[in-house]
Amino acid sequence: MKRLNRNLLTYFVLSVLSIFMVYPLIWLLFSSFKPNTEIFASIKLIPSTFIWDSYVRGWQGSGQFTFRVFFLNSFKMVIPTVLFTIISSSVVAYGFARFSFPLKKILFTLMLSTLMLPHAVIIVPKYIIFRNLGWLNSYLPFIVPAALATHPFFIFMLVQFFRGIPRELDDSATIDGCNSFGVLVRILLPLSKPALFSAGIFQFIWTWNDFLNVLIYINSVSKYTLQLALRMSIDIAANVEWNLIMAMSILTIIPPTMIFFFAQKHFVEGVATTGIKG
Amino acid sequence: MQFDMDTTRVRKFSVIVRKRYIGLLYISPWIIGLVMFQLYPFIASFVYSFTDYSLLKPPVFVGFSNYVRMFVKDELFPQSLKVTFLYVLIAVPGKLIFALFIALMVNIKVRGVNVFRTIYYLPSIYGGSVAIAVLWRFLFMREGLVNLILSYFAVPRIDWLGNTKIALFTISLVTIWQFGSSMVIFLAGLKQIPQELYEAAVVDGASSVRVFFFVTLPLLTPIIFFNLIVQIIFAFQQFTTAFVITGGGPLRATYLYALFLYQNAFEFLRMGYASALSWILFIIIMSFTLLIFRSSRYWVHYED
Numbered sequence: 001m002k003r004l005n006r007n008l009l010t011y012f013v014l015s016v017l018s019i020f021m022v023y024p025l026i027w028l029l030f031s032s033f034k035p036n037t038e039i040f041a042s043i044k045l046i047p048s049t050f051i052w053d054s055y056v057r058g059w060q061g062s063g064q065f066t067f068r069v070f071f072l073n074s075f076k077m078v079i080p081t082v083l084f085t086i087i088s089s090s091v092v093a094y095g096f097a098r099f100s101f102p103l104k105k106i107l108f109t110l111m112l113s114t115l116m117l118p119h120a121v122i123i124v125p126k127y128i129i130f131r132n133l134g135w136l137n138s139y140l141p142f143i144v145p146a147a148l149a150t151h152p153f154f155i156f157m158l159v160q161f162f163r164g165i166p167r168e169l170d171d172s173a174t175i176d177g178c179n180s181f182g183v184l185v186r187i188l189l190p191l192s193k194p195a196l197f198s199a200g201i202f203q204f205i206w207t208w209n210d211f212l213n214v215l216i217y218i219n220s221v222s223k224y225t226l227q228l229a230l231r232m233s234i235d236i237a238a239n240v241e242w243n244l245i246m247a248m249s250i251l252t253i254i255p256p257t258m259i260f261f262f263a264q265k266h267f268v269e270g271v272a273t274t275g276i277k278g
Numbered sequence: 279m280q281f282d283m284d285t286t287r288v289r290k291f292s293v294i295v296r297k298r299y300i301g302l303l304y305i306s307p308w309i310i311g312l313v314m315f316q317l318y319p320f321i322a323s324f325v326y327s328f329t330d331y332s333l334l335k336p337p338v339f340v341g342f343s344n345y346v347r348m349f350v351k352d353e354l355f356p357q358s359l360k361v362t363f364l365y366v367l368i369a370v371p372g373k374l375i376f377a378l379f380i381a382l383m384v385n386i387k388v389r390g391v392n393v394f395r396t397i398y399y400l401p402s403i404y405g406g407s408v409a410i411a412v413l414w415r416f417l418f419m420r421e422g423l424v425n426l427i428l429s430y431f432a433v434p435r436i437d438w439l440g441n442t443k444i445a446l447f448t449i450s451l452v453t454i455w456q457f458g459s460s461m462v463i464f465l466a467g468l469k470q471i472p473q474e475l476y477e478a479a480v481v482d483g484a485s486s487v488r489v490f491f492f493v494t495l496p497l498l499t500p501i502i503f504f505n506l507i508v509q510i511i512f513a514f515q516q517f518t519t520a521f522v523i524t525g526g527g528p529l530r531a532t533y534l535y536a537l538f539l540y541q542n543a544f545e546f547l548r549m550g551y552a553s554a555l556s557w558i559l560f561i562i563i564m565s566f567t568l569l570i571f572r573s574s575r576y577w578v579h580y581e582d
Contacts (some may be wrong), residue, residue: 010383011390017380018397021455025400027423028413040421043430092308099301107305114316116507116567120515120536121560124326124543124553125319131333148311155308180300209407211518212536216544230408231522242416249409260403264396 032246039242054243055251061229062236065221067248070229077139077214077225078207081146085203086196088149093158094184098170114152127216141217142207154199161195162188198266205256226252327554332547344554355555357530358538365446365534366513369453374505377460378498382490384461385468395465402458410452411522415439418448439524442531449532452519460505467501468494496579503578507570514563535559 031039032054034047059067095101096108130141149155169191170183178186189196211227218228233248302309327344331337348355384395404410417423418438425435438448471494479489517536520526526533539559543552 007386007388010386011388014380014383014394018394021397021401024413024417024423028416031416040423040426043423043426088307088311092305095301095304095308099298099304101298101301101305104301107309110312111308114312116511117316117320118511118515118560118563120539121323121556122316122319123539124549124556125322126315127543128322128333128549129314129319145311145315147307148315149308150311150315205403206405209405211406211408211522212540216540227408230412234412234522245412246416249412253404253407253409256403256407257400260400 028246029250032243032250034243036241036243039246051243054241054247057241058233058244058248058251062221062232065224065229067226067229067251069222070224070226071251073223074208074225074227077142078204080139080143081207082200082203084143084147085149085151085154086200088147089151089154089199090158090189090192090196091184092149093155093162094188096155097159097162098167098180098183111152111155115156123216130217136217137219137223138217139223142210142213146203151203154203157199158192158195161192165191194266197263201259201263201266204259208256323553323556326550327557329550329553331549331553333549334547337550340550344551345558347551348555348558354530354533354538358533358535361446361531361533362514362516362535365450365516365532366510368447369450369516370506370509370513372450372454373457373509374460374502376454377457377505378464378502380457381461381464381468382494385465395462398461399458402456405456406516406518408518408522411519414448414452414519414523440528442529445524445528445531449519449523452523453513453516460509463505464498464501467498471497499578500580503570503574507567510566510570511563514559514566 027045030045030047033050033052035049035051038048061067061070096104096111126141127136130136133140135141135144145151165188169187173183173187174180209227211231214225214228218224221232224232230245230248230252233245326337328339328341329337330340330344380398384391384398401410415422418425420435420437420440422438424438428436436444439445475493475497476489479493484492515536516534517540520532520534521537521540524532526537535555539552539555542548542555
């Protein structure tokens with residue numbers, strides 16, 4: 001009986017708090033379908049009439065470039081970044097997890113310490129490097145570093161995962177005539193699908209949400225990603241056309257939200273095994 | 279026979295040599311990336327911090343004047359430091375306490391608890407995206423949803439974003455709201471605690487409060503330690519929320535250090551000064567991290 005009461009109390013507290021967690025998002029969704037005059041007129045959640053107009057007009061973007069362009073841009077930046085992150089991180093993680101080589105300990109410690117290197121301290125020289133390379137206003141500042149495994153977090157995550165796979169599997173593949181690269185591709189990677197998937201999801205969401213770096217590296221509207229486009233919409237719509245901004249906000253968070261709901265298990269596993277930032 | 283053994287030995291030896299370097303080959307992309315995009319920029323920003331560099335002209339060595347300037351001339355430096363410390367002080371403990379509190383509650387084995395875990399995790403997947411900053415504006419602006427709801431309870435309008443005393447707190451709420459990933463890490467830690475310890479405590483007649491303070495909390499200290507360090511490093515560099523929601527205002531009350539750094543570097547093109555600022559931030563973050571590491575032996579409980 002006491003236990004039941006306690007569970008009921010827990011349920012109650014959890015329910016009340018979860019309203020605070022999701023109500024703002026739900027409100028944003030419904031408000032994006034309301035006429036402008038209705039949004040802040042009352043706390044009623046459901047619109048008196050559903051209006052699509054906000055989406056149609058918001059989609060126009062800057063007039064010259066529509067949100068279609070911005071969506072495509074976001075994908076052009078995010079997808080190669082994610083793929084290269086996965087490829088480079090698994091190759092490097094394989095090196096650390098399965099081979100011994102000179103200075104390995106020092107290099108591994110160095111890799112772990114870059115996990116704690118604040119991005120702010122290297123932001124100025126990185127900008128200057130990309131400027132000198134002529135990479136500004138392109139997605140290369142995202143893609144090339146990803147291809148060179150500069151996201152130590154994922155290396156660490158995959159090293160941990162590879163270590164959990166018995167070495168006997170590598171050995172038997174070697175006896176069967178696999179070279180070392182074959183062991184990675186044919187044995188380790190297929191067994192690491194969950195970890196690779198987690199890494200991909202996290203990198204997708206982080207790159208998708210990234211605002212500071214695109215703000216610095218991208219400067220022409222034709223190359224804007226969704227985050228920049230949304231910020232631009234705020235300026236264009238001033239403080240009047242709320243529903244238009246709300247509608248575009250909803251659009252930008254749809255991809256991460258969908259990934260989250262389809263791949264929930266991987267989220268929790270990825271976070272739990274490695275301890276991720278938020 | 280003797281001959282045969284020798285060849286295998288030789289072959290084994292060459293395999294070992296090859297293996298010695300093949301590992302380096304696999305990690306070579308990372309080494310190139312490390313040097314190009316991490317080590318070199320790290321050293322370069324230190325060097326730039328002693329220069330006057332506007333990108334238009336080559337850098338000019340100016341000694342310590344960038345550092346002197348921030349401590350003596352630039353009023354925005356102490357202001358943004360003050361704001362940032364305050365933000366870290368509100369947001370980090372706020373987030374971790376919530377994360378721990380909710381993790382304890384969703385750590386029960388009853389039906390439907392996974393739904394709650396999903397709900398609590400959801401906000402944290404949006405990270406620093408502009409949409410969330412936009413949402414916060416609409417929630418907390420003068421005629422926004424929060425004031426609208428409060429008006430039903432006859433609470434007078436609060437200027438959440440326009441009042442210098444409250445604005446920073448309003449910004450911090452975003453960070454606290456996104457406690458989900460810390461919660462999941464706590465949850466993983468809670469699952470590691472052996473059930474026998476709880477049973478033993480119950481047999482001894484310990485109250486649930488005592489169980490929490492003498493069993494759960496000590497065993498969670500390694501996780502708290504980890505979360506604390508990660509969150510502090512991130513909080514000191516917080517940018518998007520303040521940049522989009524308030525632009526650092528009102529009267530620079532939410533002028534976080536990252537905004538200050540950004541403006542100097544990319545709006546005023548003071549690359550030398552911005553580098554000096556970034557090194558001060560680096561030193562602050564490292565001191566905090568070291569302090570937590572040093573203090574850990576007094577409060578972090580490690581099992582042998």
